[in-house]
Amino acid sequence: xxxxxxxxxxxxxxxxxxxxxxxxxxxxxxxxxxxxxxxxxxxxxxxxxxxxxxxxxxxxxxxxxxxxxxxxxxxxxxxxxxxxxxxxxxxxxxxxxxxxxxxxxxxxxxxxxxxxxxxxxxxxxxxxxxxxxxxxxxxxxxxxxxxxxxxxxxxxxxxxxxxxxxxxxxxxxxxxxxxxxxxxxxxxxxxxxxxxxxxxxxxxxxxxxxxxxxxxxxxxxxxxxxxxxxxxxxxxxxxxxxxxxxxxxxxxxxxxxxxxxxxxxxxxxxxxxxxxxxxxxxxxxxxxxxxxxxxxxxxxxxxxxxxxxxxxxxxxxxxxxxxxxxxxxxxxxxxxxxxx
Amino acid sequence: xxxxxxxxxxxxxxxxxxxxxxxxxxxxxxxxxxxxxxxxxxxxxxxxxxxxxxxxxxxxxxxxxxxxxxxxxxxxxxxxxxxxxxxxxxxxxxxxxxxxxxxxxxxxxxxxxxxxxxxxxxxxxxxxxxxxxxxxxxxxxxxxxxxxxxxxxxxxxxxxxxxxxxxxxxxxxxxxxxxxxxxxxxxxxxxxxxxxxxxxxxxxxxxxxxxxxxxxxxxxxxxxxxxxxxxxxxxxxxxxxxxxxxxxxxxxxxxxxxxxxxxxxxxxxxxxxxxxxxxxxxxx
Numbered sequence: 160x161x162x163x164x165x166x167x168x169x170x171x172x173x174x175x176x177x178x179x180x181x182x183x184x185x186x187x188x189x190x191x192x193x194x195x196x197x198x199x200x201x202x203x204x205x206x207x208x209x210x211x212x213x214x215x216x217x218x219x220x221x222x223x224x225x226x227x228x229x230x231x232x233x234x235x236x237x238x239x240x241x242x243x244x245x246x247x248x249x250x251x252x253x254x255x256x257x258x259x260x261x262x263x264x265x266x267x268x269x270x271x272x273x274x275x276x277x278x279x280x281x282x283x284x285x286x287x288x289x290x291x292x293x294x295x296x297x298x299x300x301x302x303x304x305x306x307x308x309x310x311x312x313x314x315x316x317x318x319x320x321x322x323x324x325x326x327x328x329x330x331x332x333x334x335x336x337x338x339x340x341x342x343x344x345x346x347x348x349x350x351x352x353x354x355x356x357x358x359x360x361x362x363x364x365x366x367x368x369x370x371x372x373x374x375x376x377x378x379x380x381x382x383x384x385x386x387x388x389x390x391x392x393x394x395x396x397x398x399x400x401x402x403x404x405x406x407x408x409x410x411x412x413x414x415x416x417x418x419x420x421x422x423x424x425x426x427x428x429x430x431x432x433x434x435x436x437x438x439x440x441x442x443x444x445x446x447x448x449x450x451x452x453x454x455x456x457x458x459x460x461x462x463x464x465x466x467x468x469x470x471x472x473x474x475x476x477x478x479x480x481x482x483x484x485x486x487x488x489x490x491x492x493x494x495x496x497x498x499x
Numbered sequence: 500x501x502x503x504x505x506x507x508x509x510x511x512x513x514x515x516x517x518x519x520x521x522x523x524x525x526x527x528x529x530x531x532x533x534x535x536x537x538x539x540x541x542x543x544x545x546x547x548x549x550x551x552x553x554x555x556x557x558x559x560x561x562x563x564x565x566x567x568x569x570x571x572x573x574x575x576x577x578x579x580x581x582x583x584x585x586x587x588x589x590x591x592x593x594x595x596x597x598x599x600x601x602x603x604x605x606x607x608x609x610x611x612x613x614x615x616x617x618x619x620x621x622x623x624x625x626x627x628x629x630x631x632x633x634x635x636x637x638x639x640x641x642x643x644x645x646x647x648x649x650x651x652x653x654x655x656x657x658x659x660x661x662x663x664x665x666x667x668x669x670x671x672x673x674x675x676x677x678x679x680x681x682x683x684x685x686x687x688x689x690x691x692x693x694x695x696x697x698x699x700x701x702x703x704x705x706x707x708x709x710x711x712x713x714x715x716x717x718x719x720x721x722x723x724x725x726x727x728x729x730x731x732x733x734x735x736x737x738x739x740x741x742x743x744x745x746x747x748x749x750x751x752x753x754x755x756x757x758x759x760x761x762x763x764x765x766x767x768x769x770x771x772x773x774x775x776x777x778x779x780x781x782x783x
Contacts, residue, residue: 177604177607181607181608181611181612182611229589229591231591231595280758280761280762283762284761284762286758286761286762287536287761287774287775289536289591289775290536290707290711290761291758291761293538293704293707294704294708294754294757294758295754295758297701297704297750297751297754298751298754298755298758300751301747301748301750301751302747302751304747304750305745305747305748308747433595433599436595437595437596437599440592440595440596472606472607472610472611474603474606474607474610475603475607476603477599477602477603477606477607478600478603478604478607479603480599480603481596481597481599481600481603482600484592484596484599485596485600488588488592488596489582489586489588492582492586492587492588493586495586495587496585496586496587
């Protein structure tokens with residue numbers, strides 16, 4: 160605990176030093192960060208919007224990591240989810256609000272299947288899961304680029320215009336995630352509720368059910384798991400698929416919420432897959448802990464856009480995020496090392 | 500333009516696009532043979548590209564820039580090695596964090612500093628003629644390389660015979676950092692002559708794909724780099740030649756080829772047995 164606090168102080172000191180060296184003012188930057196993320200109802204609404212996909216991805220990453228399967232392909236799985244969501248939302252004639260449910264299910268299914276392919280390659284040919292999930296991220300990016308650049312797939316309709324952009328048509332209104340409840344100025348998107356409910360559900364399942372115990376056992380000692388009757392390969396595959404499915408869900412949430420223009424574009428994922436993975440690392444693979452950490456990372460994302468006004472480039476938040484992860488990952492290792 | 504001229508243009512730009520990959524691939528090959536699946540090669544290349552342009556701009560010397568790139572790459576390799584093979588933090592976590600950190604840091608610094616540019620100098624390309632045989636000899640023929648490979652194949656047995664597994668892995672990462680740094684520095688100082696935000700744009704991941712595609716053999720890894728460079732050159736040249744070929748397919752070709760190579764030749768590949776697995780202190 161003391162080590163973690165010390166590491167956090169070091170991370171913040173390094174960030175301040177970086178701002179000072181490049182001629183900025185750390186207090187002004189901090190103020191802009193807070194104002195841009197929590198300052199008023201609009202800022203807070205944006206922060207909550209960002210928190211939803213981050214939380215979904217992180218909860219998924221917790222499930223696979225707890226099973227000892229390290230998935231680092233969330234960025235691609237987010238895109239695959241968004242692609243499936245866009246395809247269903249634009250092509251299926253599902254009436255009324257059922258459409259948004261169908262989109263969420265389709266995105267989770269497609270991305271879950273995409274991630275599960277890595278498990279399949281591992282079981283059939285011994286392909287390393289970390290490597291294949293990473294490589295498949297770059298494939299996913301090109302699949303989405305192909306889909307939105309190809310008129311007979313998902314590219315927007317020409318409608319007599321001279322140029323069409325690499326993006327899909329706008330999703331119909333029924334496909335979008337609405338706000339929950341009515342607060343003056345504040346909008347809480349349904350995506351956040353989905354994320355919070357799933358985080359709690361996953362935490363309970365992991366801690367309290369036989370299935371959750373098997374997952375934990377598999378992660379701690381695969382050989383012991385196998386001897387006690389766990390089908391190691393299959394269970395690892397399921398954990399990987401769940402992790403992919405949650406990342407895909409995050410992709411649909413980005414696509415169907417005001418975070419995007421509600422059109423699928425090559426950049427729809429916003430790099431949020433990488434960030435969600437970092438959230439899980441800081442939360443040390445505990446889904447409930449991922450809730451506040453996702454909130455913190457969302458603050459950095461929404462506040463980051465306010466930094467530019469203080470003369471500090473918004474890339475600062477990327478440095479802070481990486482230092483935060485280091486601050487949470489290094490101390491336990493130091494402890495192990497000094498007691499070994 | 501004649502067909503021969505077109506082919507020559509594509510080939511020469513292919514070589515130039517492949518060169519930064521080849522430098523880094525020598526380093527990544529060495530690190531992977533020692534058992535580290537090093538994904539921070541992207542950070543090494545990007546950080547070195549930035550440092551090389553900054554130092555070359557300040558001193559006016561391309562050589563100083565390249566040296567700075569090598570040092571920055573080695574520094575990142577040192578940090579990775581200490582965290583992953585000293586403190587036993589998961590190597591992929593370390594790689595992800597370093598990639599995020601270096602991307603954030605270089606983007607931040609280039610946004611606060613005046614952009615520097617200078618004429619590209621291509622001569623460092625020829626140092627590959629020395630680096631490739633040196634890497635081959637180090638890994639395949641030297642005592643140090645034998646210990647390195649032992650650390651990557653069977654760390655328990657290696658430790659039993661007195662080889663300091665984690666030390667060898669750290670040293671391999673240091674080499675990997677220096678060579679990847681040279682690749683990144685060459686990209687910035689040798690080819691482009693300036694630095695722009697995220698200028699390596701995933702080339703580090705291409706290098707990883709090349710080592711996998713090459714089945715953890717140096718010669719085939721370099722063939723992979725050449726192929727990937729050529730695919731990139733084709734993608735850039737085809738529109739001007741009036742040929743339409745799917746650019747998404749060309750961009751994804753390296754990753755597809757790497758995955759296919761693993762799926763098809765898994766049994767014939769000499770993937771290091773302990774690749775990506777940590778070796779805890781105290782053995783077993």
